[in-house]
Amino acid sequence: MKKHRSSSNIILAVEGLKKYFPVRRGFLQSVIGWIKAVDGVDLTIHQGKTLGLVGESGCGKSTIGRLILKLLEPDEGRVMYHGQDMSGLSDEAMKPLRKEMQIIFQDPYGSLNPRMTVGQSIEEGLRTVGMKGHGERKKKVAHLLEMVRLRPEAAAFYPHQFSGGQRQRIGIARALGVDPSLIICDEPVSALDVSIQSQIINLLKELQNQLGLSYLFISHDLNVVGYLSDTIAVMYLGHIMEYAPAEVFYDNPLHPYTLALLSAIPSSEPGDRHTLPSLAGDVPSPFNPPPGCKFQGRCPLVEDRCRKEEISLYPVRAEHLVRCWKVIGD
Amino acid sequence: MLSVQDLKIYFIGDRSVARALDGASYEVRTGETVCLVGESGCGKTVSALAILGIVPQPPGKVMGGKVLLDGQNLLDLDEEEMQQVRGKRIAMVFQEPMTSLNPVFTIEDQISEAIMVHEKAGANEIRKRCIQLLRDVGIPSPEERLKDYPHQLSGGQRQRVMIAMALACNPDVMIADEPTTALDVTVQAQILRLFQELQQTKRMSLLYITHDLGVVANIADRIYVMYAGIIVEQGDTSHIFQDSRHPYTQGLLASLPSRTKRGGALHSIPGLVPDPSDKPLGCPFHPRCSFAVKSCKIKFPEMYDYGEGHVSRCPVLYNKK
Numbered sequence: 099m100k101k102h103r104s105s106s107n108i109i110l111a112v113e114g115l116k117k118y119f120p121v122r123r124g125f126l127q128s129v130i131g132w133i134k135a136v137d138g139v140d141l142t143i144h145q146g147k148t149l150g151l152v153g154e155s156g157c158g159k160s161t162i163g164r165l166i167l168k169l170l171e172p173d174e175g176r177v178m179y180h181g182q183d184m185s186g187l188s189d190e191a192m193k194p195l196r197k198e199m200q201i202i203f204q205d206p207y208g209s210l211n212p213r214m215t216v217g218q219s220i221e222e223g224l225r226t227v228g229m230k231g232h233g234e235r236k237k238k239v240a241h242l243l244e245m246v247r248l249r250p251e252a253a254a255f256y257p258h259q260f261s262g263g264q265r266q267r268i269g270i271a272r273a274l275g276v277d278p279s280l281i282i283c284d285e286p287v288s289a290l291d292v293s294i295q296s297q298i299i300n301l302l303k304e305l306q307n308q309l310g311l312s313y314l315f316i317s318h319d320l321n322v323v324g325y326l327s328d329t330i331a332v333m334y335l336g337h338i339m340e341y342a343p344a345e346v347f348y349d350n351p352l353h354p355y356t357l358a359l360l361s362a363i364p365s366s367e368p369g370d371r372h373t374l375p376s377l378a379g380d381v382p383s384p385f386n387p388p389p390g391c392k393f394q395g396r397c398p399l400v401e402d403r404c405r406k407e408e409i410s411l412y413p414v415r416a417e418h419l420v421r422c423w424k425v426i427g428d
Numbered sequence: 429m430l431s432v433q434d435l436k437i438y439f440i441g442d443r444s445v446a447r448a449l450d451g452a453s454y455e456v457r458t459g460e461t462v463c464l465v466g467e468s469g470c471g472k473t474v475s476a477l478a479i480l481g482i483v484p485q486p487p488g489k490v491m492g493g494k495v496l497l498d499g500q501n502l503l504d505l506d507e508e509e510m511q512q513v514r515g516k517r518i519a520m521v522f523q524e525p526m527t528s529l530n531p532v533f534t535i536e537d538q539i540s541e542a543i544m545v546h547e548k549a550g551a552n553e554i555r556k557r558c559i560q561l562l563r564d565v566g567i568p569s570p571e572e573r574l575k576d577y578p579h580q581l582s583g584g585q586r587q588r589v590m591i592a593m594a595l596a597c598n599p600d601v602m603i604a605d606e607p608t609t610a611l612d613v614t615v616q617a618q619i620l621r622l623f624q625e626l627q628q629t630k631r632m633s634l635l636y637i638t639h640d641l642g643v644v645a646n647i648a649d650r651i652y653v654m655y656a657g658i659i660v661e662q663g664d665t666s667h668i669f670q671d672s673r674h675p676y677t678q679g680l681l682a683s684l685p686s687r688t689k690r691g692g693a694l695h696s697i698p699g700l701v702p703d704p705s706d707k708p709l710g711c712p713f714h715p716r717c718s719f720a721v722k723s724c725k726i727k728f729p730e731m732y733d734y735g736e737g738h739v740s741r742c743p744v745l746y747n748k749k
Contacts, residue, residue: 154613264700291701292639293467293680294700296695296696296697299685303693304693324687325690358614361617362616363613364640
């Protein structure tokens with residue numbers, strides 16, 4: 099597989115990304131406010147590494163995945179692939195880049211056409227990248243199925259004939275068809291049973307080692323993210339709250355929200371507990387949030403300054419960034 | 429308190445019979461939290477529905493076994509008698525509160541309905557009870573919430589309302605079927621704590637059904653592990669987590685991802701859960717089991733006793749001991 103590489107090993111960089119969705123109401127559908135789904139996010143993904151993006155529902159993590167793939171246009175900010183800014187690119191100019199970036203969804207049943215055989219679904223992707231020969235495509239499909247540990251005969255069956263775990267394998271095979279470098283994994287194992295989940299996690303890990311893939315792994319499950327990721331970013335209401343290498347993240351988490359998340363995971367390992375009063379209330383709506391820190395409404399350590407002054411991500415040491423007045427001090 | 433004995437429930441289709449529950453026995457003692465753990469399709473939800481007599485029949489059919497509540501077999505009761513049990517003696521909380529709550533009635537309507545089915549009381553009295561119930565489940569300013577419709581509440585609050593409804597008639601046993609699966613982790617932690625508090629203050633027995641071993645470790649007194657319609661292992665929480673004697677339980681525990689397992693490959697159980705209409709002969713787990721020997725393919729495994737209530741259905745590991 100030949101891939102053009104820039105000098106640095108940063109495969110994807112996201113800078114100041116913003117996406118606001120208008121909320122409309124009334125007969126004239128006038129805009130009454132904005133949902134700040136993604137509100138100024140910076141991320142970098144290194145070649146062959148996994149960035150875990152964690153957060154509760156509605157925090158904007160899936161929106162980031164879609165912005166990176168240009169399935170949504172950002173309102174502000176840039177997404178750079180190997181240093182190349184993608185924001186101004188036309189659909190035509192995006193085509194070669196689409197080959198480089200693929201996505202795996204949570205529900206593979208929803209993303210596979212029920213009227214196409216698995217083979218046809220995978221071939222469709224191959225055709226769009228210009229693989230013309232019929233025989234060549236068939237061979238590639240068989241190879242892809244083998245890569246995800248399915249038998250080549252699977253190509254002749256329809257999606258409903260497979261179990262959830264197998265369908266997820268098909269989703270992965272389809273994504274791999276165009277030889278991508280970066281795969282956005284949007285909650286790929288959340289809908290699976292424990293014993294199947296570990297099969298898929300192992301597969302993703304093996305493929306990464308084999309093909310040098312980079313992953314953006316979006317999940318709400320800190321156990322899965324902790325197992326797979328090299329770097330972890332925690333999101334809350336459109337902001338990154340903490341950003342750290344995985345070891346640092348678990349050994350020395352600093353943001354009160356991270357601590358709350360960690361203490362909320364029901365852990366099967368005794369002695370793996372952090373002590374902090376767990377959070378009250380629900381994840382607030384991202385609609386017109388108050389000024390200051392977005393976490394103020396649920397934070398056990400909240401003080402006056404958090405309600406007034408905007409705070410940005412501060413580095414507390416190399417590669418460890420935190421967005422919290424209490425942690426940073428003055 | 430509640431004892432399920434050798435319960436068999438089959439779903440009969442045109443061409444096949446799905447043996448959803450294939451002789452499962454378990455019991456919940458007074459004031460105890462029992463977890464029923466298993467992957468999808470193992471029969472855990474069906475067994476809960478059977479306790480309440482709400483398995484859709486047909487296609488479902490109870491093929492044998494008993495459900496004893498204080499010694500009385502619930503399967504012998506007619507519909508009217510069963511009404512007296514449901515809600516009043518045994519109440520259930522479902523996974524998806526949005527689909528279990530009626531969207532066109534207010535919270536007050538729905539909770540008071542749950543009370544009025546079983547008790548005669550004046551309107552004022554009922555309203556007071558509703559407010560108290562909402563307060564018990566930790567809903568802030570309950571007086572104002574009474575007039576709300578389900579869609580006005582968040583997922584966590586809806587689940588609290590469901591729990592309030594289940595508590596309405598002070599049941600002896602509460603069955604909770606994956607009540608936190610649809611919730612965010614921080615909200616899940618709140619609901620789990622609520623269950624623990626309620627159980628202690630109200631002294632009810634709790635049968636908690638889940639696939640999440642992390643949740644189980646946090647709340648269970650005793651655990652039953654289900655696979656393909658049967659109980660494969662049972663015991664105290666510490667037995668199951670620290671000294672499991674069944675290959676399936678061991679496999680499940682080993683396949684949980686966590687940051688401490690980083691680096692190495694995660695253990696995984698090969699293969700798939702068997703189709704309930706086409707289960708393998710002998711031990712249902714043998715095609716996926718790394719310990720399987722010849723006899724596992726032929727002989728249905730007995731329960732082997734390890735003492736202190738720890739029982740497992742695996743002859744191979746028992747003989748190794």
